[in-house]
Amino acid sequence: MSSRLVPNTERVLRRYRANSSHLALAFGCAALAGVTLTTPAAGANDFWTGTTSPDWFAGANWNLGAPPTAGDNTYIDTTASNATLISGATASSNSVTVGLNNIGMLTIANSGILNSGQGLVGRQAGSTGTATVTGAGSIWNAQGVAVGFDGTGTLSLLNGGAVMSAAGYSVALGNSLGSSGVVTVDGTGSTLSGASFVVGDAGNGTLTVSNGGTVLTTQFGSIIGKSAGSVGNATITGAGSSWAHTGTSGFWVGQDGTGTLTIANGGKVSVATDAVLGYQADGVGTVTVTGAGSVWNAASITVGRLGAGTLNILNGAAVTSTPRR
Incomplete structure (x- = not known):
């Protein structure tokens, strides 16, 4: 022992x-x-x-x-x-x-x-x-x-x-x-x-959701690339694959780290609150939505708050905003 x-x-x-x-x-x-x-x-x-x-x-x-x-x-x-x-x-x-x-x-x-x-x-x-x-x-x-x-x-x-x-x-x-x-x-x-999600807290995080898999954020917030130096990558791919963020806090891609979200091949991400790409000055956030049937919906989307943000909508994909009531 x-x-x-x-x-x-x-x-x-x-x-x-x-x-x-x-x-x-x-x-x-x-x-x-x-x-x-x-x-x-x-x-x-x-x-x-x-x-x-x-x-x-x-x-x-x-x-x-x-x-x-x-x-x-x-x-x-x-x-x-x-x-x-x-x-x-x-x-x-x-x-x-x-x-x-x-x-x-x-x-x-x-x-x-x-x-x-x-x-x-x-x-x-x-x-x-x-x-x-x-x-x-x-x-x-x-x-x-x-x-x-x-x-x-x-x-x-x-x-x-x-x-x-x-x-x-x-x-x-x-x-x-x-x-x-x-x-x-x-x-x-x-x-x-989970009540909240962090993909890449201070280290490296990789999340892949495919072939009809589901991720749920149920109470609080979601971050991809949280701390300075962290790298977070999330891919939601394939018809029926989804990430549903119903928490009361935000969905951030690149808080102080580097975050990448890819939605492809009919995948869907829904965010009941506000989404931000590049939240803090050190944050780098990139979201790519590509392919027919691929959808990202959020209450609001900010591309580059204090940091760097990039949003790519390609090949018949859709990004929509549904304000909170």
């Missing part, structure tokens, strides 16, 4: 509180609660060993001799014997980290369900975390999700799989300087939902 670095969970909380304060400045104070992750309770730390099989529910695959309970903190940090699989049943954990210091892999399939507090994919610098939720009925319910917290994280939602971040909790891709978070939402019914 001495070789395993378990993060100070209060540090995690402080990190997100710091991030939330920046968002609050940008979005208004109401956004503050939207990006705060919970501090894991003082439960047991259960490490995946995968000694006998991929089965999450087999006690021999865990260092404590039993699968995690709702009060435990789960660390999946090895694939040496077997990667981790939740299949056809419901698992619970106080927090889940996939890739703590090393390499971790988690798959949720066959209507498997994971209920957890905060979910971190790629926790420490140098770690690599990969999580896949695949198939209708397969769900990860979490209280905040960070893909690429300090390390490298990949999250794939396929064939109707879903990740649902609870009310008041955010989804962040590429949280820290040097981190990388990549999320794919592919296929009809595949859904990623």
